[in-house]
Amino acid sequence: MKRSGWFNITSLVFGFSFLYLPILLLVIFSFNESRLVTVWGGFSTKWYREMWQNQGLIDAAWVTLRVGLLSATIATVLGTMAALALSRHKRFAGRTLFSGMIYAPLVMPEVITGLSLLLLFVAIDFARGFWAVTLAHITFTMCFVAVVVQSRLVTFDRSLEEAASDLGCPPARTFFLITLPVIAPAIIAGWMLAFTLSLDDLVIASFTSGPGATTLPMKIYSQVRLGVTPEINAVCSILLALVTTGVLIASYITRTEQRRDQTTN
Amino acid sequence: MAKTLGPVRNEFSPWTDSDAVPFISFQNVTKRFGDFTAVDDLSLDIYEREFFALLGPSGCGKTTMMRMLAGFDAPTSGSVSLDGTDLTGTPPYRRPVNMMFQSYALFPHMSVEQNIAFGLKQERVPNAEVKARVEEMLSLVKLEAFARRKPHQLSGGQRQRVALARSLAKRPKVLLLDEPLGALDKKLREETQFELMDLQERLGTTFMIVTHDQEEAMTVANRIAVMDKGRIVQIATPAEIYEQPSSRYIADFIGDINLMEGRLTAFSEAGATMQCAGMGPKPEQTLTVQIECDTTGTLSPGDAGWFAMRPEKVRLSQEVPDGIDPANPVNAVEGTIYDIAYLGNVSVYHVKINDGFIIRATQTNATRLVERPLSWEDKVWLYWGADAGILLAS
Numbered sequence: 001m002k003r004s005g006w007f008n009i010t011s012l013v014f015g016f017s018f019l020y021l022p023i024l025l026l027v028i029f030s031f032n033e034s035r036l037v038t039v040w041g042g043f044s045t046k047w048y049r050e051m052w053q054n055q056g057l058i059d060a061a062w063v064t065l066r067v068g069l070l071s072a073t074i075a076t077v078l079g080t081m082a083a084l085a086l087s088r089h090k091r092f093a094g095r096t097l098f099s100g101m102i103y104a105p106l107v108m109p110e111v112i113t114g115l116s117l118l119l120l121f122v123a124i125d126f127a128r129g130f131w132a133v134t135l136a137h138i139t140f141t142m143c144f145v146a147v148v149v150q151s152r153l154v155t156f157d158r159s160l161e162e163a164a165s166d167l168g169c170p171p172a173r174t175f176f177l178i179t180l181p182v183i184a185p186a187i188i189a190g191w192m193l194a195f196t197l198s199l200d201d202l203v204i205a206s207f208t209s210g211p212g213a214t215t216l217p218m219k220i221y222s223q224v225r226l227g228v229t230p231e232i233n234a235v236c237s238i239l240l241a242l243v244t245t246g247v248l249i250a251s252y253i254t255r256t257e258q259r260r261d262q263t264t265n
Numbered sequence: 266m267a268k269t270l271g272p273v274r275n276e277f278s279p280w281t282d283s284d285a286v287p288f289i290s291f292q293n294v295t296k297r298f299g300d301f302t303a304v305d306d307l308s309l310d311i312y313e314r315e316f317f318a319l320l321g322p323s324g325c326g327k328t329t330m331m332r333m334l335a336g337f338d339a340p341t342s343g344s345v346s347l348d349g350t351d352l353t354g355t356p357p358y359r360r361p362v363n364m365m366f367q368s369y370a371l372f373p374h375m376s377v378e379q380n381i382a383f384g385l386k387q388e389r390v391p392n393a394e395v396k397a398r399v400e401e402m403l404s405l406v407k408l409e410a411f412a413r414r415k416p417h418q419l420s421g422g423q424r425q426r427v428a429l430a431r432s433l434a435k436r437p438k439v440l441l442l443d444e445p446l447g448a449l450d451k452k453l454r455e456e457t458q459f460e461l462m463d464l465q466e467r468l469g470t471t472f473m474i475v476t477h478d479q480e481e482a483m484t485v486a487n488r489i490a491v492m493d494k495g496r497i498v499q500i501a502t503p504a505e506i507y508e509q510p511s512s513r514y515i516a517d518f519i520g521d522i523n524l525m526e527g528r529l530t531a532f533s534e535a536g537a538t539m540q541c542a543g544m545g546p547k548p549e550q551t552l553t554v555q556i557e558c559d560t561t562g563t564l565s566p567g568d569a570g571w572f573a574m575r576p577e578k579v580r581l582s583q584e585v586p587d588g589i590d591p592a593n594p595v596n597a598v599e600g601t602i603y604d605i606a607y608l609g610n611v612s613v614y615h616v617k618i619n620d621g622f623i624i625r626a627t628q629t630n631a632t633r634l635v636e637r638p639l640s641w642e643d644k645v646w647l648y649w650g651a652d653a654g655i656l657l658a659s
Contacts, residue, residue, distance in 0.1 A: 162337055163370035165357040167384030167435065181374045 003234035023036060023240065024261025030178040030233035037228045046206035047234040057235060061218035063130065064199060067215060071137035074118055078138065079194070086146070087153040105143045113140055114207030128210035129180035136208040144197060148254075152186030185253045196243045268652075271639040277487060278502075279312040286349075288471055289334065289439060294343035296495075303329040305495035306343070316465050316472045318482035322518075327475045330492075331441050336474070339443070348438060350468030358387070363437035367444040369428035371416040377427050378403070378412045384435040402430040405464070420452070422453050427614045433468070442474040446481060455561045460485045463627060471504050479519050483507070491515055507575075510547065512659050521613075523624050524657075525572040529564055537656055539572055544598055546591065548619045553595045557651040563658050571590035574654030579626035579647050583637065586648045597648035600624065602641055614639065616647055 030048070034041025051057060086099050105113065117136045121128055160182065164174040180187075202217040209218060216239065220232055279285040287310035304326040311317045319327040332338040333345055335400040336357035345352045352360060363384070371380055378399050385395045403409045406426035416424055425445065445461070446454045450490040462485050465472045476482050482489050492502045499511045510516035510628055513524060527541035536557040544552035554572050564570055580586075589597045603623060604615040613627045625649055639645060 092293075151598055157370060159366045159368050160368040160372060162335075162357070163364070163366055163431075164336075164372075164383070166362075167431070168358045168387035169383070170358050173387075178372060182372075216448055256352050 026233050026239045027240070030237040032230050032233075035230065037233070038229060046232040048238075051231050051234050054231060055230070056214075057216070057219060060214050061235075063133075063213055064216040067130065067134050067137055067205075068198040070193045071134045071141060071198050072191050074134075075138045075142040075194045076145050076187060076191040079142045079190060080149050080183075080236045082142070082146040083149035083153055087150055087156075102143050102146050105140050106147065108140075110140075110201075110203040114204040117204065118207040128208055129213040132208040132210065133205050133213055133215065136204050137194075137201065140201075140204060141194035141197045144193050145187075148190040148193060149183060149186045152183050156183060166174060185256070189250040189253050192246045192253075196246040199246075200239065200243060270502070272613050276290045277314070279315070280310070280488060285312055287311060288315070288348055289473070290346045291333075292346070294330075294333065294340045294345060295342045296326070296333060296338060299435060304333070304340075305499060307495065308343075309497065309500070311471065311473065311491060313471055314484055315485045316462070318473070318486035318489045319473070319475045319492060320479060320482040320489050321477065323477060326491040326495040327477075327492050328443060331364070331443055331473065332474050334439070335441055337359050349641060361438040362441060363432040363435055363439075364441040364443060365428050365432040365445050369416075369424050371424060371427055371431070373627075374418055376413050376415055377408060377419070380416070380427055381431045381434050384431065384642075388435065390511070398434055402434050405433070405528060406430045407644050421448055422457070423456065425449060428463075431511070433470070437470065439471045439473060442472060445474065446475055447476075447478075454481070455484075461485055463515050483519075491518065493518075509655060510573065510657070513571055513573070513657055516657065519626075521576050521625060523574045523654075525552075525574075525622070525624075527551075527552070527570060527572060529566050529568050529656075530572050536651060537570075539570060539656070541572065544618050544622060546594060546599060552598055553593070555596055555651050556654060556656045558656050559656055564656070568658075571657040572654050573657050574614060574649060576625040576627040577611075578653040579624065579649050581616075581626050581628055581639065582646045582648065583639070583643070584646070586646055589646070590618060594648075596651065596653075597646055598624070599644065599646050602639060602643045602645060605641065614645075616645060 020107075029037060029040075031043050031045060032039075032041055033044040033046070081100055086095070086102070089095070114136070115177050117132075117139065118128075120126075126132060133242065156179075160178055161174050164178045166196070168179065200217055202221055205215045205218055209215065214222075216235070220235060223229070223232055278311075289309075289311040291307060291309040294304055294307050295302065296568070307326075309330075319330055321327045329338060333340055334347070334352075336352065337357060339353070347360070347362065372383065375383065381399045381402050382395050385398055390398070399412075400409075404410055406429055408423060408426055408430065411419060411423060413429075416427065419427065423503050425448070429445070442461075446457050449457060458481060461472070465485075472480070472485075474485060486503060487573075488500060488502055489506050491498045491506065493514065499506060499515050501509070501511075506515065506519055510519065510522075516522045516524065525541050525544070527539040529537055529539050531538040536555060539554045539556065540551040541554060543553050556572060585591050586597055589595070598618055600616040600618045602614055603617040606613040606615075609630070611627050611629050614628065616626060618624060627646055
């Protein structure tokens with residue numbers, strides 16, 4: 001190809017190295033035989049085995065998983081409802097305010113979200129811990145779900161619902177038989193996004209967590225302060241694989257759905 | 266033998282029978298969206314087994330009429346009844362009416378058979394019967410081989426058939442068709458129009474079609490209602506709409522027409538005589554037009570009127586036509602060919618009369634080779650019979 005001259009190739013190599021070299025190093029060093037993080041001592045998977053012996057890490061991973069599953073599911077339900085309300089009811093009091101407010105958390109600094117949630121929990125005397133983290137994660141992932149689902153609803157052909165109604169299907173059943181299946185890919189993509197966001201959140205979890213509810217990112221962060229171990233590299237590699245899979249699945253679903261849309265319309 | 270306006274099909278004309286009971290009845294229906302009046306105090310009767318077309322430009326209220334019958338929109342005032350039952354307050358999912366949507370609205374996550382079965386399943390029809398009915402519908406639209414396909418694996422024409430099969434599966438009392446062929450290309454559209462007609466005749470279902478395509482309306486429908494700004498301008502058979510338009514709006518909206526303004530001078534048994542200024546053999550002379558028409562109309566001598574004549578009813582000649590006095594012609598005028606549109610099957614000649622008025626005349630190109638072809642700037646005579654045009658008061 002003539003168009004990819006040396007300049008393009010160089011900038012591509014530099015760009016991608018800048019983005020992915022640190023991550024690549026992390027994955028490579030997770031297979032390091034040596035205890036010293038920066039010295040290569042040969043290939044080994046022993047840190048992956050060792051990791052399972054570290055009860056603290058396993059507990060933290062378990063907490064993270066539970067928080068992620070629970071918060072992503074609730075955030076998906078709430079986010080989908082918000083998206084439906086925003087795209088269906090073009091005129092209701094405070095619509096502009098509501099739609100603005102649903103997008104705000106996307107750009108809100110996490111420190112502020114975390115701090116304000118902490119203040120809230122203290123004010124209402126809500127015990128910081130597993131439930132507080134879960135609630136906080138629902139709060140900040142819900143808007144991502146709403147955005148993903150809403151973008152799908154923009155292209156949703158309302159005559160599908162009218163057709164169902166015309167064929168004798170009452171509104172509630174139409175929602176479950178027609179609307180939900182058609183927007184399901186966007187909802188699943190939203191769930192994936194919410195789950196991965198919850199999985200790798202450190203800041204908000206630090207503010208709202210309490211004893212016995214340490215999440216994996218928090219655990220990793222505190223261990224790294226005592227020195228990086230190859231064990232941590234192994235945990236991070238697994239986390240990385242999980243998040244990557246989630247994002248890939250989400251984007252794959254959205255892509256196939258778009259293709260289907262293009263051919264039907 | 267009495268002359269008629271075009272072909273008469275199976276002598277089906279319940280609208281001329283004063284004892285016939287309307288099947289669908291819109292009574293003084295008004296629909297407003299905010300400040301906009303989509304349908305304005307409109308009454309309309311449609312009879313059983315009729316293929317009825319609502320024709321008009323976009324925004325004329327035709328789709329709103331259909332949506333009020335389907336139940337998606339409620340009239341602001343007035344009522345809609347079907348088969349003697351007032352439909353006011355009945356939600357769409359309880360009306361014995363099915364609609365084929367312009368976008369087809371096929372359920373993308375369901376196969377062709379599931380789409381067709383959807384309406385029957387809502388009625389809790391036993392499975393065996395659903396299966397039989399789906400097969401019947403598939404063979405009706407010749408899609409047996411595609412039963413398990415998803416909508417996105419079908420062509421546009423096939424999707425249109427699935428939509429049709431789905432809307433017919435419940436054997437509705439009325440089938441509503443909202444611009445059903447708009448997304449198809451011309452050839453396929455014409456084919457499908459004939460299929461729709463055959464289907465309607467075979468099933469005996471009342472069909473109501475909404476379209477902005479006049480050829481489509483004229484091909485398929487028994488009767489056409491031409492709508493404009495929320496009102497019906499004329500309801501009549503296709504031939505009546507074309508040959509006997511009730512106003513200049515209709516005459517101009519349907520097909521092509523020459524409209525000449527003139528003053529009425531005499532009425533007789535045979536019809537009316539009109540003088541059109543500036544169109545005689547000399548610019549200062551008037552053109553005499555004799556029109557065979559019912560003289561009991563709203564016009565009387567001295568009134569202004571319009572002579573409306575379709576281009577294909579004007580004849581062209583390079584010599585003075587037989588029986589025409591060049592000094593004082595009746596139903597004939599000399600002009601110069603100003604423009605020619607060659608369309609293959611026909612040619613449209615734009616003939617300029619002395620003061621600049623243009624009369625269009627369509628000639629069939631009946632032979633491939635022409636001995637003395639008409640060309641630009643040629644002098645020609647235009648002439649027509651007394652029954653070629655009609656007299657319009659408004």
